[in-house]
Structures are given as structure tokens and as C-alpha cells.
Amino acid sequence: MDATKFMLDEKDMPRQWYNLAADLPTPPLPPLGPDGNPVSPDMLTPIFPMGLIEQEVSQERWIDIPEKILEILSLWRPAPLYRARRLEKLLKTPARIYYKHEGNSPPGSHKPNTAVAQAYYNKEAGIERITTETGAGQWGSALSFACSLLDLECKVFMVRISFDQKPFRRLMMQAWGGVCVPSPSEETQAGRAILAENPDTPGSLGIAISEAIEAAVTDKTGKTRYSLGSVLNHVMLHQTIIGLEAKKQLELAGEKKVDVVIGCAGGGSNFAGLAFPFVADKINGAEIDILPVEPTSCPTLTRAPFHYDFGDTAETTPLLPMYTLGHKFVPPPIHAGGLRYHGISPLVSHAVKHGLLTPKAYDQLDCYEAAVLWSRTEGFIPAPETSHAIAAAIEEANKAKEEGKEKVIVFNWSGHGLMDLTGYDAYFSGKLINYPLPEEEIEKSTAVLKNLPKAD
Amino acid sequence: MDATKFMLDEKDMPRQWYNLAADLPTPPLPPLGPDGNPVSPDMLTPIFPMGLIEQEVSQERWIDIPEKILEILSLWRPAPLYRARRLEKLLKTPARIYYKHEGNSPPGSHKPNTAVAQAYYNKEAGIERITTETGAGQWGSALSFACSLLDLECKVFMVRISFDQKPFRRLMMQAWGGVCVPSPSEETQAGRAILAENPDTPGSLGIAISEAIEAAVTDKTGKTRYSLGSVLNHVMLHQTIIGLEAKKQLELAGEKKVDVVIGCAGGGSNFAGLAFPFVADKINGAEIDILPVEPTSCPTLTRAPFHYDFGDTAETTPLLPMYTLGHKFVPPPIHAGGLRYHGISPLVSHAVKHGLLTPKAYDQLDCYEAAVLWSRTEGFIPAPETSHAIAAAIEEANKAKEEGKEKVIVFNWSGHGLMDLTGYDAYFSGKLINYPLPEEEIEKSTAVLKNLPKAD
Numbered sequence: 001m002d003a004t005k006f007m008l009d010e011k012d013m014p015r016q017w018y019n020l021a022a023d024l025p026t027p028p029l030p031p032l033g034p035d036g037n038p039v040s041p042d043m044l045t046p047i048f049p050m051g052l053i054e055q056e057v058s059q060e061r062w063i064d065i066p067e068k069i070l071e072i073l074s075l076w077r078p079a080p081l082y083r084a085r086r087l088e089k090l091l092k093t094p095a096r097i098y099y100k101h102e103g104n105s106p107p108g109s110h111k112p113n114t115a116v117a118q119a120y121y122n123k124e125a126g127i128e129r130i131t132t133e134t135g136a137g138q139w140g141s142a143l144s145f146a147c148s149l150l151d152l153e154c155k156v157f158m159v160r161i162s163f164d165q166k167p168f169r170r171l172m173m174q175a176w177g178g179v180c181v182p183s184p185s186e187e188t189q190a191g192r193a194i195l196a197e198n199p200d201t202p203g204s205l206g207i208a209i210s211e212a213i214e215a216a217v218t219d220k221t222g223k224t225r226y227s228l229g230s231v232l233n234h235v236m237l238h239q240t241i242i243g244l245e246a247k248k249q250l251e252l253a254g255e256k257k258v259d260v261v262i263g264c265a266g267g268g269s270n271f272a273g274l275a276f277p278f279v280a281d282k283i284n285g286a287e288i289d290i291l292p293v294e295p296t297s298c299p300t301l302t303r304a305p306f307h308y309d310f311g312d313t314a315e316t317t318p319l320l321p322m323y324t325l326g327h328k329f330v331p332p333p334i335h336a337g338g339l340r341y342h343g344i345s346p347l348v349s350h351a352v353k354h355g356l357l358t359p360k361a362y363d364q365l366d367c368y369e370a371a372v373l374w375s376r377t378e379g380f381i382p383a384p385e386t387s388h389a390i391a392a393a394i395e396e397a398n399k400a401k402e403e404g405k406e407k408v409i410v411f412n413w414s415g416h417g418l419m420d421l422t423g424y425d426a427y428f429s430g431k432l433i434n435y436p437l438p439e440e441e442i443e444k445s446t447a448v449l450k451n452l453p454k455a456d
Numbered sequence: 457m458d459a460t461k462f463m464l465d466e467k468d469m470p471r472q473w474y475n476l477a478a479d480l481p482t483p484p485l486p487p488l489g490p491d492g493n494p495v496s497p498d499m500l501t502p503i504f505p506m507g508l509i510e511q512e513v514s515q516e517r518w519i520d521i522p523e524k525i526l527e528i529l530s531l532w533r534p535a536p537l538y539r540a541r542r543l544e545k546l547l548k549t550p551a552r553i554y555y556k557h558e559g560n561s562p563p564g565s566h567k568p569n570t571a572v573a574q575a576y577y578n579k580e581a582g583i584e585r586i587t588t589e590t591g592a593g594q595w596g597s598a599l600s601f602a603c604s605l606l607d608l609e610c611k612v613f614m615v616r617i618s619f620d621q622k623p624f625r626r627l628m629m630q631a632w633g634g635v636c637v638p639s640p641s642e643e644t645q646a647g648r649a650i651l652a653e654n655p656d657t658p659g660s661l662g663i664a665i666s667e668a669i670e671a672a673v674t675d676k677t678g679k680t681r682y683s684l685g686s687v688l689n690h691v692m693l694h695q696t697i698i699g700l701e702a703k704k705q706l707e708l709a710g711e712k713k714v715d716v717v718i719g720c721a722g723g724g725s726n727f728a729g730l731a732f733p734f735v736a737d738k739i740n741g742a743e744i745d746i747l748p749v750e751p752t753s754c755p756t757l758t759r760a761p762f763h764y765d766f767g768d769t770a771e772t773t774p775l776l777p778m779y780t781l782g783h784k785f786v787p788p789p790i791h792a793g794g795l796r797y798h799g800i801s802p803l804v805s806h807a808v809k810h811g812l813l814t815p816k817a818y819d820q821l822d823c824y825e826a827a828v829l830w831s832r833t834e835g836f837i838p839a840p841e842t843s844h845a846i847a848a849a850i851e852e853a854n855k856a857k858e859e860g861k862e863k864v865i866v867f868n869w870s871g872h873g874l875m876d877l878t879g880y881d882a883y884f885s886g887k888l889i890n891y892p893l894p895e896e897e898i899e900k901s902t903a904v905l906k907n908l909p910k911a912d
Binding site: 001003004005007009010067070071072074075082086104106108145148149167168171172174175176177371372375376377379380381417418419421422424425428 | 457459460461463465466523526527528530531538542560562564601604605623624627628630631632633827828831832833835836837873874875877878880881884
């Protein structure tokens with residue numbers, strides 16, 4: 001029997017995270033405050049615990065992973081690396097396709113890799129409660145899970161329309177003891193103001209972020225902090241355990257060289273998690289194509305400018321240097337909710353700017369076609385986000401076939417699709433559509449950047 | 457870091473299944489035909505391929521697992537064995553609690569262990585299409601998955617009310633290329649007859665079984681067979697890979713003796729899968745308490761007689777010797793749909809009859825309480841069926857505490873609950889209830905047995 005699954009022992013789990021900031025050709029640009037001046041670590045203390053702030057600004061290459069975090073991650077880590085032999089055979093490709101399976105975590109995706117770390121550093125700092133926002137509920141459920149195991153309260157502001165239409169991830173949060181309220185809520189000034197104006201608003205991620213931050217910074221006990229599930233440097237850092245494991249496993253599989261590394265990219269964290277340790281190799285001279293894959297309907301890396309912009313629609317966050325469609329951009333209602341973000345991680349953006357990454361974009365229908373082919377060939381039903389990475393892996397494998405090259409392709413299988421089957425329903429019933437984005441719309445949505453500082 | 461997860465290498469996967477029939481103190485009673493005479497293997501050939509019929513009647517202790525089956529099972533097997541250290545700590549028990557995690561399979565439960573094997577033997581026999589029935593969809597999705605990887609067509613007759621109310625498992629089947637139709641359907645004589653009489657019928661598992669069998673035996677190409685996901689001997693056989701793996705893993709964990717083995721029991725297959733290899737030890741003199749756990753609302757092993765009975769409501773199957781509430785018994789609408797079966801595996805029944813097992817029953821509310829405690833302590837959200845095993849494991853751990861004994865408890869964590877969150881919703885909103893079953897109801901439902909052959 002040819003090996004298709006490459007496992008590591010618990011004792012071979014990476015003991016350190018990898019920090020790409022240490023190796024980038026130029027130092028990352030700092031976040032800016034409303035006055036246009038760099039945000040200092042101190043200014044972030046009402047929002048984040050110092051352990052995370054230090055990681056956010058760190059230039060250290062390697063950062064130790066505390067034992068307690070490893071202990072919880074070991075519930076599902078090391079995650080398996082698979083070789084997709086059945087798919088290779090079907091495609092008749094000379095490429096060897098590997099995928100890192102992040103779907104065995106209790107919430108079913110890569111998200112808890114950082115949720116557990118964030119909960120840990122909050123707990124260490126004496127924090128008792130974490131607030132956050134969530135759209136479809138992926139992040140809210142991952143943080144609720146992490147908080148339950150670290151004995152912290154978790155308060156999730158969930159965009160109202162998702163709260164009403166997608167009860168299942170809300171129920172996951174509840175199963176883990178998280179308190180999930182529809183946003184806008186009566187619990188914050190921001191929420192009350194919006195409800196007063198429009199009691200029937202469906203809510204938005206921007207509003208939910210405002211509420212979560214307000215709930216953290218206004219808590220008089222000082223024991224509440226806020227948490228974000230992607231975009232920020234410390235989130236990318238925590239996810240690098242994916243790529244570090246994958247490298248060890250590729251060695252076990254007998255691979256000496258990797259040719260193509262792929263991950264879907266919304267905020268950027270699952271992509272960065274797999275890719276950053278390979279970006280380090282590329283900086284050191286290795287020839288690797290590293291592909292962040294986004295939806296054509298939200299083409300941050302493929303069609304938007306690199307610029308300072310707010311992280312949220314409501315303009316409450318510091319300004320971040322990133323590829324951005326403008327913070328007022330409302331992505332079309334594709335099923336890959338986790339890829340519907342106007343910007344992307346500053347570290348990922350920085351690497352793109354330096355030509356270290358080759359962004360790609362795929363249409364929704366092509367992604368679902370890839371997801372169904374995958375399910376029937378490799379067995380695991382992927383999340384709609386993950387299907388973007390699959391579509392790219394298939395294209396790369398076909399390219400290798402055309403070129404007659406024995407390429408090694410590795411991609412991040414970021415999560416299962418069992419909570420997102422309505423997208424498959426739409427696909428099977430012929431109701432799924434693409435959302436091509438005209439150039440005028442991008443010009444319109446990026447117009448908000450004119451009044452903000454340039455990032456170059 | 458204390459180890460909490462005990463993994464096996466792919467190369468250490470069991471190469472043979474264990475057949476309890478070889479070791480039972482008396483030979484199992486044969487299934488009987490409508491004339492009261494034993495059913496011969498030949499009579500089953502229109503329904504099952506010979507490979508499975510041979511296993512159904514085999515008295516061999518060990519049966520080789522074909523390489524191709526191992527190759528597919530290795531997608532998620534060997535399944536991890538965990539030690540529930542957090543739960544032990546919370547309960548302050550001297551017991552060591554282990555659980556076998558069957559939730560990492562693509563459909564999320566133990567079911568594909570037999571689905572893959574059944575699809576394989578059909579494929580080997582030149583069969584091109586498998587029919588089956590499904591209630592909530594667990595089995596239909598597992599078989600669709602298996603058929604997709606073995607390149608077989610799969611036709612699933614799904615009880616109409618579930619088809620309408622539970623679209624998600626139906627969508628899983630579709631993702632794997634299974635064709636799922638609501639039952640009763642227009643595709644069979646049995647279905648048409650019922651629709652003619654009552655076009656609005658919600659359907660039933662009994663009707664769906666009749667349709668699936670009819671669709672198999674009436675296919676003129678002779679290339680269609682039927683498949684059942686539990687109850688039968690060959691299904692129990694295929695599941696023993698669970699217990700065989702668990703034994704190796706308990707050795708890795710340094711355990712020399714197991715005191716208590718637990719599994720939830722509906723048709724009996726996940727229980728048997730973990731328990732049968734330990735039943736063998738018990739037959740050979742080991743002191744082990746082996747607990748099949750059922751709902752108090754469907755108390756087959758704890759309150760029903762051992763008797764010959766039909767496997768289905770519609771009286772189309774051979775008569776099986778088993779504990780049974782009577783084939784017309786309609787279990788209350790508990791959320792653990794997989795435990796709503798009037799009978800149970802003849803092999804499990806036989807072992808109970810011989811005093812080798814100690815059946816237990818739990819109320820629905822107690823099971824959900826255990827499931828929520830588990831989710832918040834150990835992290836993985838269990839299926840409602842699995843929560844019965846958890847409730848029993850907690851009770852046994854508390855008993856060990858009272859007795860001051862360092863017991864080793866092992867149970868089967870048969871699947872995750874991510875597709876069954878509506879039950880949690882009912883629990884959290886206070887709408888969940890118990891269904892105590894009055895003695896008169898059991899007397900009434902078992903009255904149908906009077907006209908059937910005795911099993912003693």
C-alpha cells in the first residue's frame with residue numbers, strides 16, 4: 001500500500017512559530033493611528049494583552065509556543081499531510097499533489113490554531129472575557145471553543161442576518177459556552193445608535209467589529225479584551241504551525257523540493273500559515289511559486305491597490321498597509337464567506353509587493369466544480385473557501401501535465417464544508433452564479449483611499 | 457506534556473477483522489425464512505454479493521481485510537485513541553477515561569468502516585449499483601461516500617419527512633454523487649402502492665427498506681444489490697477494526713488491563729466494533745464490564761424480550777433472533793435517530809443472552825447534559841447517539857471515584873454532532889424532553905411476536 005497520509009508524532013510538533021517579519025527584504029510598514037502617526041504598542045493595551053502586542057510588532061524570527069497551547073492543539077495536531085493520489089490519477093498528471101488537512105479540529109477549520117493562542121495570552125494576562133465579531137460564524141465558533149478549554153468567557157457579536165439565517169454555527173458557539181448576540185445589539189452605544197436609526201438593519205461585519213471593540217474597551221473591570229481572527233501579524237504567526245508541520249511531513253514523504261504552494265486567501269491567515277515557512281525558503285533562493293488564491297468577486301490581491309486603509313467598514317481600527325478594495329467595499333454574496341474581505345493581511349501584502357507571491361483569482365462556479373470533483377475523488381467535502389485552493393491545485397497539476405514536469409504541489413485544505421452545504425445545494429440546483437466585478441466598481445470603491453495615507 | 461492522543465502508524469492498522477461468532481459459548485441462531493426454516497446463503501444472493509454472505513455466516517475467528525479496503529480506510533484510520541484528561545480532572549475521578557474518536561471520517565462517524573467494505577465486495581462481484589435506505593441520512597451519506605471512491609452508483613431511499621426536513625445529509629450524498637430520493641417514491645411497486653393510498657405519507661424506515669430491496673432484486677441487469685448499515689453479522693465484523701486498533705493503542709498508553717468498555721447501541725454496530733475484541737477477552741476469563749448503552753425511550757436490550765422478529769416494519773426481511781420491542785414499535789422522536797431501532801444485532805443479542813454484556817439505558821436530557829459537559833471540557837461536539845456512551849462513561853467514572861478504584865474506562869466516540877445541532881438547540885432552549893416508556897406500551901408492541909418463532 002503506497003502511503004497517502006503522512007503523520008507526525010505529538011513530540012514532533014513544532015515548538016516555535018515562524019515570524020516572516022524577520023526575513024522580509026524591507027521592514028513591514030507600521031499601522032497608523034487616526035492622526036497619521038504610527039500606533040505604539042502601548043496604545044493597543046486596552047484592546048489586546050501585551051503577549052499578543054509583542055508578537056504583533058516582533059522582528060524575532062522564531063517565537064516559542066507555550067506548552068499549554070501545544071497541549072490543546074494536540075487534540076487535533078499534528079494535522080495530517082495527505083498525498084492526493086486519486087486526484088493525480090484522475091488528472092493523469094505527473095505532479096505529486098499534497099494537501100494539509102486542517103479540518104479535524106473541533107470547529108472544523110484552521111481557525112482554532114490562533115484562537116487557542118489568543119485565548120492563552122489573554123488568560124495569562126489575567127483577562128476573564130474576550131469579545132469578538134463573526135460573520136458566518138467560523139471565527140466565533142473557533143474562539144468559543146478555545147475559550148471553553150481555557151476557562152474564559154467569550155462574547156460574540158454576530159452579524160444579524162447570519163445570526164438569523166445560519167443558526168448552526170451559533171449553536172456550536174453555544175455548545176462551547178460562548179454567548180452569541182445578534183449585531184447590532186442593545187449592549188453597546190454603537191449598536192443602540194444604529195438600531196435607533198434602523199431597527200430592521202441586517203447588520204454588517206463593520207458594525208459587529210465596532211460593537212466588539214467597544215464592549216472590550218468600555219468594560220469597567222478592565223478584564224475584557226478584543227480578539228481578531230485574521231489579518232494581524234500575530235494571527236499569521238500562530239498559523240505558521242501549519243507550514244512548519246507540512247515541511248517535516250514532506251520530508252517524511254521523501255520530497256526534497258517543493259515547486260508550488262497554494263492557499264485560499266481572505267484575511268490571509270490560512271494561506272500565510274502554510275506559505276510563510278516556504279516564503280522564507282524563497283527569500284533564501286529556492287524556486288517556489290507561492291499562490292494566494294482569492295475569489296474573482298473580491299479581488300484584493302489581483303486587482304486592488306496597495307494602500308493604507310481601515311480594517312473595518314466603521315473606521316474604528318488603526319490604518320493598515322495592505323492591498324485593499326476600500327473599506328466600504330461590499331463583496332458580492334459568494335458562499336465562501338471567509339474570503340469576503342476588502343483588505344488582506346499586511347504581511348501577505350508586503351510579500352506580494354516584493355514579488356514573493358503570485359496571487360490568483362477564481363470564479364465561484366469553477367471553485368464548486370473543483371470542490372465536487374474533489375469530494376468524489378479524495379473523499380473529504382471541502383469548505384467553499386478551501387475550494388479556491390483546490391481549483392488552483394488542479395490548474396497547476398494540469399499545467400505540470402502540459403509541461404511534462406514532475407512538480408510537487410502543496411496546498412492548504414483549510415476546513416470541511418459540512419456546515420456550508422447550502423452552497424452545494426445552490427450549485428447542484430443550477431442557482432449558483434459568478435459575480436464578475438467591473439473595473440468601474442473597483443475605481444468607485446477604492447476612491448475612499450484618496451484621503452488616507454499612501455503606503456509606498 | 458502528558459500524552460493525550462495515541463496514534464498508530466498506517467502500517468500498524470489491523471490486517472484482519474475479528475469475528476465474535478467463532479468464540480461465543482453457543483453457536484448463533486440462524487435467520488429464518490417466512491416458512492420458519494433457516495435461510496440458506498444461496499437465498500441471499502439476489503440481495504448481497506457472495507463475499508458478504510460468506511462473512512455473514514462465517515465461523516472463522518479472523519477474516520483478512522483486503523488491501524484496497526485498508527487503502528481507503530487509511531484516509532482517516534487508524535483513528536486516534538484519546539485520554540480524556542480534562543474530564544477526569546473535572547470529575548476528580550481516579551479512573552482513566554479513554555475514547556476512540558471515529559468522527560474524522562469524511563461523513564463524520566464510524567459508518568464508513570462497513571460502507572467501504574460493503575462497496576468493495578459488491579465491486580469485486582461485478583455489481584455496478586447499490587441501493588439502501590436511510591432515516592436521518594447517516595448511513596446514506598456513508599454509503600454514498602464509499603461508492604464514490606469505489607466507482608459504484610448509489611441509490612438511497614430516504615424517509616420522506618427526513619428528506620424534507622434534513623436537507624444537509626441529503627446534500628452530502630449528492631456531493632458524493634449518490635442519488636437520494638424521498639421514500640415512498642414512484643420508482644418501486646411498494647412505493648407506488650403506498651402513495652396511491654396516502655399521497656401525503658411522511659414515509660418510514662420500513663417502507664424505505666422495502667423500496668431499496670425491491671429496487672435491488674428487480675433490476676433486470678442483475679448488477680444491483682442492497683446494503684444495510686447495521687444489525688447484520690458482516691456489519692459488526694467490519695466495525696471490529698475499531699476495537700482492534702483501540703487495544704493496540706491502549707498498550708501504547710501503558711494500560712495492561714481494561715475495566716469498562718462502553719458504546720451506544722441502536723442497531724449495534726459501533727458498540728460491537730469497539731466491544732467485540734474485548735468480549736473475546738472476557739470469554740477467555742478477563743474481568744471486564746462491557747456496556748451497550750441505549751435510550752430509555754427505545755429500551756431494546758434493557759426491557760424487551762429475546763425473540764425471532766422481522767428486521768423491518770414492512771416484514772420483508774428474514775426473521776432475526778434478537779432482543780426486540782416488536783417490528784411495529786415506533787420509537788419516540790428522540791434526536792439520537794441512530795438509536796431508534798426496534799431490534800438490535802443478533803450477535804450483540806446473543807452476547808447479552810450469555811451474560812457477557814451489561815446493557816444500560818439513559819434519558820435524553822441526561823445525555824444532552826453529558827454532551828454539553830463533554831464539549832466544554834474535551835472540545836469535540838458529539839453526535840446525540842454518542843452522548844449516550846459519554847453519559848455512561850461519566851457515571852462509571854463517578855462510580856470509580858466512590859469506590860476509590862483506578863479503573864480504566866474505554867468508550868467509542870462514534871461521531872461528531874455538527875450535522876445534528878438542532879437537538880442542542882432544543883436542549884438549550886428548554887424544549888427537549890424525556891420519553892418514559894410505560895410497561896403497557898412494551899407489552900402492546902411486543903404482542904406481534906406471539907405469532908413468530910421463539911428464539912430460545
